Amino acid sequence: MQIIKDKEIIEDHWQHIADDPIPPEGCITVSLNRWKAEKDRLIARDGGEIGLRVSTEDSLDEIADDLKHFQLIALGFPTFTDGRTFSFARLLRERYHFQGELRVIGDFLPDQVFFLSRVGVNAFEFDETTDLNDALSALNTFTVAYQAAADEAEPPYRRSLSKPTEGDASM
């Protein structure tokens, strides 16, 4: 299956494991519950990388100490209007300094990828019906932004180069 990662369409090699047995080989993600229950075994496993699936009902405080074990965190949208995902992403990047892949899964729209990329998400796993090229171009919807966020540490008034001088487009 293909996903968007770092502004490219690539073949995905991660497997999301639900209640099935943990495969010895390959990169896998597990839910927070499963992580908590089988943490030691999962850490000891050396057949591939570990990722964590976080739902909007989970608490980031609970995973803060374990972040070093994950190469990927997959934030799940229960519905595309659940905006907690956006705060989760930003906190993971800006407060917890998570450096690995931050991916969104579940019910979300290509129309949301621009904001998601601004809050620190760098990978997008859509369902099969979505045209990934549409989503890819949506990453460039805006070339300007008023806020500091995960992608930009300073607000525009501190980015003297990107904020042009006064009166350029006066009425």
Added chain:
Amino acid sequence: MYQYNEFDQRLVNERVAQYRDQTRRYLAGKLSDEQFRPLRLMNGLYLQRHAPMLRIAIPYGLLASRQLRMLAHIARTYDRGYAHFTTRQNVQFNWPKLEQVPDILADLASVQMHAIQTSGNCVRNVTSDHLAGICIDEIEDPRPYCEIIRQWSTLHPEFAYLPRKFKIAVSGAPQDRAATKLHDIGLYLSKNETGDIGFEVLVGGGLGRTPIIGQPIRPFLEKRHLLSYLEAILRVYNLYGRRDNKYKARIKILLKELGVERFTERVEKEWRQIKDLLVLDQAEIDRVENHFSPPPYEPNVAAEEILDVHKQHDKSFATWLIHNTGQHKIAGYAAVFLSLKSPTAPPGDITQQQLDAVADLADEFSFGQVRSTHRQNLLLADVKKSDLYNLWQELEALDLATPNVGTVTDLICCPGLDFCSLANAASISVAKGIHQLFDDFDYLHDLGDIKINISGCMNGCAHQSVGHIGILGVDKKGVEWYQITLGGSSENDASLGDRLGPAVPKDRVVDAIATILKVYTEQRMDEESFLAAVRRIGIKPFKKQVYANH
């Protein structure tokens, strides 16, 4: 007023392109109704009873004449020749075609306007005092802060999908004319003991189904922390606000469920972690403030004498002067209200001809600017007193000089059953009925300051719960009935109205209002206002009379 630079303009242009693409994909069947809904709402487009409704932002109610002419153009080209001003200083069009909305937005962008975040579960247009910058009691002009908040909140990547809508108001004067306590966040510019100016922060006010007055969570916030503090409140709300029940999703419910202390603790804790990361620099405040420097006034203390002559000659002019003009901080100037409450038009409506004409009058008499008010009127803020007589004659000819500002017939009213798909009952026809009680302006003026607010359903778009008299449309087995409340206020002494009694049927609602007014004139002491009288004598005497024969 604020002028876009290239950066601001580019953002609005790119938003138009984005929305054009979304509309195209929706019409091509690539986006479902469900998916398109929040996307169009974030751009102010509702689908209602007869046609879509498009709400356009008027940041803190300020319009340039050129923008007014664009609204006239839109009314002519894409609508049925008129526009409607709302209680949040915005403007709405009731008949645009969905497929033409991208073109409307492109036209708006050409005059530095947009419909971004005028609806949907996001941070809405920031509102303020319509007398900002000209009133005598101001601590500081709130508009630069409104603009700074507008920019910060526009397309904020983290807060576009909040549990529910989110409204912010800023007031710069001790006298609250912006209903600040009835916003999700209300900010009062205030001075601390050492004389520094900052903000008092209130959270959790709101109207709608569960009206609540906001509570102070911070007595003084330094200006430099304005944005980080807002961001902390929004983040706490975004993370912990309820998403399971639409009617419990506003921040006021979170505040209630956590209690103000725990809520404040969470906000402060969040804020301490970000306050040094997002600082509002004085240089930026200065930059924005420069856009609001006073126009080139020509103070003239002798203007009163000219006015006196006209007043003596023309009684109608004198009456209009009392009701439709207000004080200005510069000698020789006045603020002029243009009443959108003529007996012949629905409250808040204005035609395209009137819009064009008002733009011309603004150019001629008021430095080319117009303001929209919370009570659905317009304001020319900076008129020379020596021009008032001429201006009045022009406004008379345009049917914009009904001398009723601040009186019973200056009522605010939502679109109701005539346009809104959520309505239980009509509101415009009730407004009309109330107008018909007053063919005699003397009686109207004798009643003084009475604010009537009429909403067609529980959503309370016309803020009936804070009207001195509130009228709320309810549905009883498919028939229109009205719930009446007395004693509400949205000002400093903000309060929610008390229910008069059981709802009254449609054919009795205007009579009931007439009776209430009669009780007031019988019971009032000296110059006592309606609100003061209700607070003194309570609801009983009104109730007794209204339900006397039923």
